Amino acid sequence: MICIKTCKALLFMLLTLAFLSCNSDDDANPNPNPENSEEIRATKEKLVGEWQLVSSTIDNKNASPEEFECLKNSTATFNQDDTYELTFIKLGSNSTTLCNRTVTQSGTYTVIGLNRVTFFNFDSEIELIDDTLQITSKITDGGEEQEQVDIFIRNDNSELEENPDEETDNVETDETDEDNGDNTFDGTAVIQKILGKWQIDSNQECLQENMIEFKPQSVFEFIQHKETFTRRDLLNYNVSVSYPLPESINATIFKGNDMVVFDTSAACQFIKTSTLEYVVKDEKTIVLKNISGVQLLLEDDTTIKLIYTFTDSDNNEQIREFIYNKL
Structure with missing residues (x-):
């Protein structure tokens, strides 16, 4: 009889300890299911x-x-x-x-x-x-x-969004398969008129620094400026930088016909110099060899209109025109 009472007491103590242990575990981990966290x-x-x-x-x-x-x-x-x-x-x-x-x-x-x-x-x-x-x-x-x-x-x-300013002040000059070099027109007289430097007609800082130059042997140099640049610009020219963009960036990148300078300390932080080849198509029209979307019209001996045709992010054709004056 004493043994039975003793066994019951021991069993009661074991159950009590087990119950307290479970409560202790629950207190230590009040939310055991991480999916509900x-x-x-x-x-x-x-x-x-x-x-x-x-x-x-x-x-x-x-x-x-x-x-x-x-x-x-x-x-x-x-x-x-x-x-x-x-x-x-x-x-x-x-x-x-x-x-x-x-x-x-x-x-x-x-x-x-x-x-x-x-x-x-x-x-x-x-x-x-x-x-x-x-x-x-x-x-x-x-x-x-x-x-x-x-x-x-x-x-x-x-x-990662496209910079809307690129549609107005940054002409893309990536090479295409289009060959604008086939031409029978003798452009000697036109070349004599256009040789030299031409500056864009603009009152916007940095944009007014844009310049084109016609050189001998059909060499065309195109210099474009922007006040700032974005990560999209950096990605386009394969520049890896930390996130967010660091305060100081200074890099010079060569890609195809382009040399691009990124410099956060400069007044115009983005400068792209493109060295291309031009072709005189007729008395008024100059195109860039193997470059689509860019056409230059000689308005008179001191004025050239650059016409840039491109497709925007909504797949709509857009046209931008810029006037350059001879220096």
Whole structure:
């Protein structure tokens, strides 16, 4: 009888201890299901969507323009169903000009805390920092381990928007397959009239610094200025910088026929010099060889009208005209 009472007392004590232990665990972890965590939900809401790579460094050094020309096309996509896809576009190992290496990784991700994410079977560090997605990886180059940090921003970030000023004061001169060089007109007399420097007619600072020059052997030099530049300009010319844009940027980039200077300390922070070839089509018309959308009309011996035709972001054809006076 005594034994039965003793056993009942021991059983009661064990149940009490178990109950207290459970309560203690509950107090230590009041929200055991992370899916219900406000931090988890907020982080996932920020993460889901499409991201674009805007900066890449290796051991704290910015990627070269040649490497970044490919890397800037890299993307990251995170879906609501916890799946993701990373696509890195890289410079080919046997080429210095083609972005012919595509590295794609996909799988599932888990939000493990505020702004912290892990990928299944992927040992890189992923973190949301302010408006960026930062992926830190270890790479091996020549037997030496290096740290690569890739920074992405969302595709709808305002820094990726086109600069509306470019439609009026920055004429794009990228080469096309169009050949404007076939011509039987003898333009010797016209060339004698146009040789030399011509300055744009404008009262806008920086824009009024724009200049064209016709040189012998059909060489045409086009110098364009802008007061400021955007990240879109930097991406167009393969410049990798941190996010947000640093206060001081100074870079000179050569791309095709263009030399571009970015200098935040200058009055005109963006200067593009394009060296091209011109063709005299008739007594009034000059075009740029292998360049579409740009035509120059000789109004008189001291005035040239530059006509720039382009397609805007809404796929509508736009025309801009600029007057240049001979110096």
